[in-house]
Amino acid sequence: MSNMSSNESEPVCKKPKIETEIEKESVEGETNVHKDLKNFSAFSLDKILYNNSNRKSVCLQGSFDGLSGTAIVLLEKTAFEDEKLKEKGAFFNEKSELKQIFQNDIYGNYECFPEYNPIKTTIIHPATDKHISKYSGNISFMVDETPELYKNIILPHIIEEQFDLSWLYNILDHKKEVERIIYEDNSESNGFVLLPDMKWDGKTIETLHILALVHTRGIKSLRDLSKDHLTLLKNIQTIGQNIIQEKYNIPASQLRVYLHYQPSFYHLHVHFTYLQFDAPGIYTERAHLLSNVISNLELLSDYYQKVSLPFVVQENSTLCKILKSKGILN
Amino acid sequence: MSNMSSNESEPVCKKPKIETEIEKESVEGETNVHKDLKNFSAFSLDKILYNNSNRKSVCLQGSFDGLSGTAIVLLEKTAFEDEKLKEKGAFFNEKSELKQIFQNDIYGNYECFPEYNPIKTTIIHPATDKHISKYSGNISFMVDETPELYKNIILPHIIEEQFDLSWLYNILDHKKEVERIIYEDNSESNGFVLLPDMKWDGKTIETLHILALVHTRGIKSLRDLSKDHLTLLKNIQTIGQNIIQEKYNIPASQLRVYLHYQPSFYHLHVHFTYLQFDAPGIYTERAHLLSNVISNLELLSDYYQKVSLPFVVQENSTLCKILKSKGILN
Numbered sequence: 313m314s315n316m317s318s319n320e321s322e323p324v325c326k327k328p329k330i331e332t333e334i335e336k337e338s339v340e341g342e343t344n345v346h347k348d349l350k351n352f353s354a355f356s357l358d359k360i361l362y363n364n365s366n367r368k369s370v371c372l373q374g375s376f377d378g379l380s381g382t383a384i385v386l387l388e389k390t391a392f393e394d395e396k397l398k399e400k401g402a403f404f405n406e407k408s409e410l411k412q413i414f415q416n417d418i419y420g421n422y423e424c425f426p427e428y429n430p431i432k433t434t435i436i437h438p439a440t441d442k443h444i445s446k447y448s449g450n451i452s453f454m455v456d457e458t459p460e461l462y463k464n465i466i467l468p469h470i471i472e473e474q475f476d477l478s479w480l481y482n483i484l485d486h487k488k489e490v491e492r493i494i495y496e497d498n499s500e501s502n503g504f505v506l507l508p509d510m511k512w513d514g515k516t517i518e519t520l521h522i523l524a525l526v527h528t529r530g531i532k533s534l535r536d537l538s539k540d541h542l543t544l545l546k547n548i549q550t551i552g553q554n555i556i557q558e559k560y561n562i563p564a565s566q567l568r569v570y571l572h573y574q575p576s577f578y579h580l581h582v583h584f585t586y587l588q589f590d591a592p593g594i595y596t597e598r599a600h601l602l603s604n605v606i607s608n609l610e611l612l613s614d615y616y617q618k619v620s621l622p623f624v625v626q627e628n629s630t631l632c633k634i635l636k637s638k639g640i641l642n
Numbered sequence: 643m644s645n646m647s648s649n650e651s652e653p654v655c656k657k658p659k660i661e662t663e664i665e666k667e668s669v670e671g672e673t674n675v676h677k678d679l680k681n682f683s684a685f686s687l688d689k690i691l692y693n694n695s696n697r698k699s700v701c702l703q704g705s706f707d708g709l710s711g712t713a714i715v716l717l718e719k720t721a722f723e724d725e726k727l728k729e730k731g732a733f734f735n736e737k738s739e740l741k742q743i744f745q746n747d748i749y750g751n752y753e754c755f756p757e758y759n760p761i762k763t764t765i766i767h768p769a770t771d772k773h774i775s776k777y778s779g780n781i782s783f784m785v786d787e788t789p790e791l792y793k794n795i796i797l798p799h800i801i802e803e804q805f806d807l808s809w810l811y812n813i814l815d816h817k818k819e820v821e822r823i824i825y826e827d828n829s830e831s832n833g834f835v836l837l838p839d840m841k842w843d844g845k846t847i848e849t850l851h852i853l854a855l856v857h858t859r860g861i862k863s864l865r866d867l868s869k870d871h872l873t874l875l876k877n878i879q880t881i882g883q884n885i886i887q888e889k890y891n892i893p894a895s896q897l898r899v900y901l902h903y904q905p906s907f908y909h910l911h912v913h914f915t916y917l918q919f920d921a922p923g924i925y926t927e928r929a930h931l932l933s934n935v936i937s938n939l940e941l942l943s944d945y946y947q948k949v950s951l952p953f954v955v956q957e958n959s960t961l962c963k964i965l966k967s968k969g970i971l972n
Contacts, residue, residue: 366697387754389719389759404682595926620934
């Protein structure tokens with residue numbers, strides 16, 4: 313009963329923390345594979361962590377010859393781009409070879425081999441055990457998080473884990489990925505950075521996925537929000553929608569704007585995806601629409617401290633083990 | 643009452659019947675494209691009927707140079723085959739070219755160009771109007787429903803449409819589908835009927851989908867709920883979960899229990915689906931988890947009269963036309 317087919321449970325390609333300083337040092341001191349990788353000839357597969365035949369994506373564990381450390385390889389076939397299909401001769405040309413499989417009456421089945429058909433690839437190397445467990449498929453459980461459960465178990469767990477956010481601070485501090493920033497509002501309390509989600513190629517409108525990362529530090533998740541954050545949230549909503557309209561020609565009515573609970577990392581961020589796109593993590597047990605979040609805070613400033621928030625936890629996670637040990641899940 | 647945005651809406655790649663003998667004759671009398679098709683150079687695109695970026699599939703309408711009649715072209719990227727990935731040198735070889743897009747710390751994004759990466763292709767030629775309408779998609783719009791919008795436009799529309807509920811009253815009155823009832827609580831104010839959703843075969847646990855239909859009449863949707871309905875809602879939650887545990891051996895932590903907004907019919911009902919199942923209509927813009935609904939009502943009795951509820955409307959619906967005519971959607 314694996315749930316690999318589910319969008320929701322699909323392991324999300326976020327950058328997880330690196331556990332300790334020692335571990336971090338060893339990671340940085342080591343040669344990673346990215347320096348001069350030209351093809352997959354040096355890759356040896358150890359294990360298929362998941363294979364999602366619906367999304368045409370796989371996650372693999374293996375290693376590269378001559379390099380120590382485990383590698384995680386995520387492969388995902390790319391969606392078709394409307395623009396490319398429409399452009400005369402770009403896709404439909406002599407190089408789009410067709411090989412007939414069978415034919416019956418007016419119906420024919422073929423294999424098509426176009427000139428350009430890339431596979432979106434993410435390589436994590438060297439990967440930690442956390443990465444492996446993150447990308448391994450497993451079943452999920454629904455947890456009904458009351459304010460008490462949050463205070464007594466979930467929050468202490470979040471603090472205990474001390475997720476490393478240096479990759480994110482690198483972005484906010486313009487130390488990394490500067491060229492990927494789509495828009496920035498520098499305000500300390502209401503500002504944010506807009507950039508493509510790691511899983512998005514940055515150009516295919518049909519799979520548009522943009523993140524707003526707030527500049528303010530210390531807002532972990534929905535649970536920390538109050539009326540005080542309304543200006544920030546409305547700022548993200550309005551500016552985000554405007555920028556996406558201007559830059560990608562997608563109107564607000566074609567956007568799904570939401571926060572995750574639980575989020576993949578505990579620094580407030582908002583997702584923008586194209587409404588016609590079945591993005592991962594848009595199921596009701598994980599995604600909270602920003603406009604509804606704003607409305608909730610307008611109704612009740614301490615809404616997110618008082619409400620029960622259901623969320624889904626993966627079987628192989630530390631949190632699931634904790635919840636099981638406390639008898640909250642069985 | 644369509645809910646096209648969900649999985650439900652995906653046009654299915656089935657071969658439809660050809661309507662009449664006359665039509666069939668004319669089809670057979672004509673030269674179709676399949677005789678000697680080597681590539682797509684002769685294809686001209688007229689229209690993209692749908693583009694599913696999740697499944698990486700598109701459906702196109704166009705024509706082939708020198709041939710009369712419309713052609714429908716279905717393209718779908720292929721899923722990864724476990725066997726191929728595992729076979730040494732079959733996928734991971736020198737011909738699996740990698741082009742780096744960006745790199746940050748241990749993470750690298752690439753485009754991979756393997757030796758063999760076919761696109762599953764179906765060509766229907768000549769295609770009839772029936773084929774075209776069958777494969778045409780339908781886009782959806784996000785509507786942010788404020789209490790005012792509900793009162794002034796949505797509610798009058800619901801009343802105006804006067805959705806026929808006789809099929810449902812037939813169930814509640816034991817005039818139809820009696821043998822499908824899984825459980826019944828006869829209480830007039832807090833009772834309900836539990837039965838398989840029409841789309842469920844009633845036995846495959848992996849796609850379990852059960853409905854609770856309340857006995858009380860007149861509760862149209864979430865918008866009508868108040869603290870007065872807490873007993874009813876908790877009753878549905880507790881008994882529904884218990885019955886499903888007993889009868890299908892699925893614990894509460896493996897169930898997604900939710901209401902739709904907008905619902906497909908305006909008589910209060912609750913969905914139970916298996917958590918590992920990507921059921922249609924479980925996206926955040928449509929599904930509201932019952933435990934969260936209960937928590938909201940406990941916080942604020944008139945929560946659902948005061949809150950903004952986003953929902954999704956289909957382009958070809960009457961409601962969409964009304965919203966466009968009023969300038970609420972454009």
